Amino acid sequence: xxxxxxxxxxxxxxxxxxxxxxxxxxxxxxxxxxxxxxxxxxxxxxxxxxxxxxxxxxxxxxxxxxxxxxxxxxxxxxxxxxxxxxxxxx
Amino acid sequence: xxxxxxxxxxxxxxxxxxxxxxxxxxxxxxxxxxxxxxxxxxxxxxxxxxxxxxxxxxxxxxxxxxxxxxxxxxxxxxxxxxxxxxxxxxxxxxxxxxxxxxxxxxxxxxxxxxxxxxxxxxxxxxxxxxxxxxxxxxxxxxxxxxxxxxxxxxxxxxxxxxxxxxxxxxxxxxxxxxxxxxxxxxxxxxxxxxxxxxxxxxxxxxxxxxxxxxxxxxxxxxxxxxxxxxxxxxxxxxxxxxxxxxxxxxxxxxxxxxxxxxxxxxxxxxxxxxxxxxxxxxxxxxxxxxxxxxxxxxxxxxxxxxxxxxxxxxxxxxxxxxxxxxxxxxxxxxxxx
Numbered sequence: 001x002x003x004x005x006x007x008x009x010x011x012x013x014x015x016x017x018x019x020x021x022x023x024x025x026x027x028x029x030x031x032x033x034x035x036x037x038x039x040x041x042x043x044x045x046x047x048x049x050x051x052x053x054x055x056x057x058x059x060x061x062x063x064x065x066x067x068x069x070x071x072x073x074x075x076x077x078x079x080x081x082x083x084x085x086x087x088x089x090x
Numbered sequence: 091x092x093x094x095x096x097x098x099x100x101x102x103x104x105x106x107x108x109x110x111x112x113x114x115x116x117x118x119x120x121x122x123x124x125x126x127x128x129x130x131x132x133x134x135x136x137x138x139x140x141x142x143x144x145x146x147x148x149x150x151x152x153x154x155x156x157x158x159x160x161x162x163x164x165x166x167x168x169x170x171x172x173x174x175x176x177x178x179x180x181x182x183x184x185x186x187x188x189x190x191x192x193x194x195x196x197x198x199x200x201x202x203x204x205x206x207x208x209x210x211x212x213x214x215x216x217x218x219x220x221x222x223x224x225x226x227x228x229x230x231x232x233x234x235x236x237x238x239x240x241x242x243x244x245x246x247x248x249x250x251x252x253x254x255x256x257x258x259x260x261x262x263x264x265x266x267x268x269x270x271x272x273x274x275x276x277x278x279x280x281x282x283x284x285x286x287x288x289x290x291x292x293x294x295x296x297x298x299x300x301x302x303x304x305x306x307x308x309x310x311x312x313x314x315x316x317x318x319x320x321x322x323x324x325x326x327x328x329x330x331x332x333x334x335x336x337x338x339x340x341x342x343x344x345x346x347x348x349x350x351x352x353x354x355x356x357x358x359x360x361x362x363x364x365x366x367x368x369x370x371x372x373x374x375x376x377x378x379x380x381x382x383x384x385x386x387x388x389x390x391x392x393x394x395x396x397x398x399x400x401x402x403x404x405x406x407x408x409x410x411x412x413x414x415x416x417x418x419x420x421x422x423x424x425x426x427x
Contacts, residue, residue, distance in 0.1 A: 010220040011247065012238070012301070012314055013347040014326045047225025049254040049265060049273065071222060071229075079158050083216055 001029055002059040005085055009053040009070075018085050029060055035075050036065035045072035054082065147189045147200030148207050151178045154214040160229055161211065181210045181230065181242040188249045188284050192256070195367070196374050201255035208252070212242055221247050223254035237309040244303040249284035250277040261380040268385035270346035275353040276377055282317055283370050293362050299323060317358045320351030331355040333386075333422030352421050353386065359417035360410075368406035372397050372414070390418050390425055 001022045008015040036058060054074055057066040069078065148168035152161045153175075165178040172179045185208050192198040199205045209227035218231025221241040228251045230241040241247050254277050257263055263273040278300055286296045300323070301314030311324020320329035329351030330336055336352070337345035361369045376393040384392070397411040407413070415425065 009342055009347075011222070011241070011250065011347075012219060013342060014324075015341075045224055046265075047258060048222060049224075049258075049277075050220065050222040050251065051224075052220055052222075071220075072224065074158075076158065079215075086217070 001032075003081075003085060004057040005082060006055040007052055007082075008055075009051060011050040020085070020088065022084075031077060032058060032081065033060060033065055035077055036067045040067075040069070040073045041075070042073040044070055048072050054078070056082075143204075145200065145205030145207060147193070147205050149182055149185055149189070150207055150209045151182050152209070152211045153178070154211050154229070156213055156216055156232075158215045160214070160224075160227065161209070165212075177212050177232070177240055177242050181212055181248065184242070184245050184248045184288070185210055185228075185252060187245070187288055188252050188280075191284060191287060195370060198256065198374075201252060202259040206255075210242075210248075212240075221251050223251045223258075225255075225258065228252060228255075233304070235306075237306055239304055239306060241304060244285075244301055245288045246278075246281035246285040246300050247304060250281035250300070253277040253280040256280075257377065260377050261384070262382050263380065263384060264382050265343055265346060267344040267346075268349065269383050270343050271349040272353065272380070272384060272386070272389055274346045274350035275357070276373070278315060278317065278350060278354055279357050279373055280370075283366055286366055293366060298358055315347075315351070315354070317354045320355050329354070331421060352423070353389065353418075356414075356417040356421045356423065359420055360414050363413045363417070364407040364410055368400075368410060372400055372406055372410060375400065386423055387426070390415075390423050394425060 001024060003018070003020060003022060005018040006015060007018075036056070048070060051071040054069045055066070056069075056078060057064060059065075067078075069075075149166075150164065150168070151166045153163045153165050154160060155162050165175060166173050166182050172182075189200055189208055192200070200208060211227060211229040213232050214229045215231055217234040219233055219238045219241075221228065221230045223229075228248070230247075230251075232240045254273065257273050257276050263269040263276075265273055281300055282296070282298060285291070286293075297313075298318035299313035299316050302312055305311065305313060305324075309324065311327065313323040315327065315329060316323040320331040321327050321335075323329075328337065329348055331351055332355075333352060337348040339345060342348055357369065357373070372393065376389070376396045379392050379396065380389065393414055394411050397406065397414050400406045401408050401410050418424065
């Protein structure tokens with residue numbers, strides 16, 4: 001699974017881009033595809049200020065899935081994936 | 091007028107125009123209508139909303155325990171003794187300093203002028219390089235400890251986030267384009283004022299940097315932003331200091347943290363002439379008469395009569411309006427004749 005993650009905004013306002021490839025179980029891959037395919041379950045908080053903006057793009061078996069979130073509506077599964085991506089880079 | 095989401099006798103665009111022409115009641119109606127709508131949505135979404143009762147701005151400090159959740163564990167509340175946690179004590183003291191300044195200098199009772207509780211969440215997430223205001227409370231990451239320290243380490247960061255709350259309740263400037271840049275501007279202005287007050291600095295001794303205490307030696311720059319020289323704080327700093335260099339891209343909600351450099355520079359130029367205290371009063375009173383969609387020109391059209399009014403009342407320097415007009419002209423903003 002290929003990924004492209006862009007984190008922008010926030011108090012600091014410096015963009016970060018992460019690109020690479022992951023090996024993960026089919027079950028986990030399917031769960032992520034489902035999350036990116038569905039509408040955001042949590043409505044974005046319009047009073048949010050200085051939030052990060054997260055844009056995630058996954059490529060699985062030649063198909064692309066992408067979605068954008070902020071700190072008020074990002075699903076925990078995506079947060080966990082991002083933490084893995086960031087750890088992988090560091 | 092009645093749409094799916096909003097009902098009002100006077101359409102918002104007429105209220106907005108009347109607010110621009112100086113009608114405080116229309117501005118209040120406009121902001122209240124939006125706020126009521128937001129509160130209704132909040133209730134519908136079963137979210138926690140603040141009681142409308144009058145409080146005294148009690149402080150609550152929660153530990154997120156490195157989870158991406160707020161209010162995980164209460165560490166310290168108002169009147170509690172200091173605890174064995176430097177970060178918790180630090181954010182408690184600094185948020186109290188900001189609250190007390192607003193009360194003593196500007197007669198504002200906490201964030202919403204109704205004594206709203208001041209809630210801080212620390213140690214949010216993992217290596218989280220950010221702090222944010224969410225409409226009800228403040229949340230701070232502890233930084234990656236490589237380029238960023240804990241976000242509670244800087245008084246201007248704490249004041250910046252708290253000020254987003256004040257702006258939400260006084261003018262509710264929408265968070266995009268010029269109104270969003272003004273929203274950021276007010277947070278930087280009161281962030282820098284609080285820093286100067288906290289460290290007992292003068293306009294001459296202050297460094298006019300935002301977030302300089304937040305960055306480590308490995309960070310490619312000295313701070314996040316500069317009020318004095320926008321665009322020079324770090325290798326990624328693209329803040330303009332003049333309308334000629336106005337950012338027109340879509341990033342950052344159309345440049346809310348970028349174009350704020352323009353009014354920030356005007357603030358700096360004014361402050362070195364009339365002092366930080368007069369500026370604080372003029373900027374704060376102007377915020378009270380701004381509205382959701384106010385742009386840079388609306389801001390200028392509002393701040394000049396406010397400065398004149400406060401001068402006439404003997405509360406600020408007699409030349410304030412003239413000095414502010416000159417400062418804004420230096421960044422490319424002049425009042426239409």
